[in-house]
Amino acid sequence: xxxxxxxxxxxxxxxxxxxxxxxxxxxxxxxxxxxxxxxxxxxxxxxxxxxxxxxxxxxxxxxxxxxxxxxxxxxxxxxxxxxxxxxxxxxxxxxxxxxxxxxxxxxxxxxxxxxxxxxxxxx
Numbered sequence: 003x004x005x006x007x008x009x010x011x012x013x014x015x016x017x018x019x020x021x022x023x024x025x026x027x028x029x030x031x032x033x034x035x036x037x038x039x040x041x042x043x044x045x046x047x048x049x050x051x052x053x054x055x056x057x058x059x060x061x062x063x064x065x066x067x068x069x070x071x072x073x074x075x076x077x078x079x080x081x082x083x084x085x086x087x088x089x090x091x092x093x094x095x096x097x098x099x100x101x102x103x104x105x106x107x108x109x110x111x112x113x114x115x116x117x118x119x120x121x122x123x124x125x
Contacts, residue, residue: 018068026071028099036060039110046117055113059106066102070095 022029043056073095081088 022068022071026067029067029071032063032067032103035106036064039106042114042118046114046121048113048117052113055109059102059109062102063099063106066099070099 023033039056039060043053048056074092077088077091
């Protein structure tokens with residue numbers, strides 16, 4: 003019985019991932035950047051440490067986006083009428099996604115920049 007429950011927890015998690023990709027425009031943008039970051043990392047044959055930073059940055063953005071989406075849904079359920087407090091909560095949660103995305107961008111520039119520059123100069 004426990005293994006069935008564990009299996010179902012994965013089913014629910016993948017359903018959540020499918021839902022966020024289907025319903026959230028920004029998640030589709032994150033997906034495009036995820037594919038690009040992983041593709042460039044593979045193309046440049048990054049070492050394990052650099053791959054680790056890319057994976058952590060991508061995971062941070064996706065985690066922030068998921069929590070932001072959940073917070074927006076819960077706030078809308080709890081406060082269907084306009085509320086300044088609800089707006090502030092949603093804006094602050096969105097700022098968390100922005101912070102994660104900007105951090106990922108900065109890490110991308112730090113990691114990819116020098117390696118891409120070498121590729122261009124050595125080509």
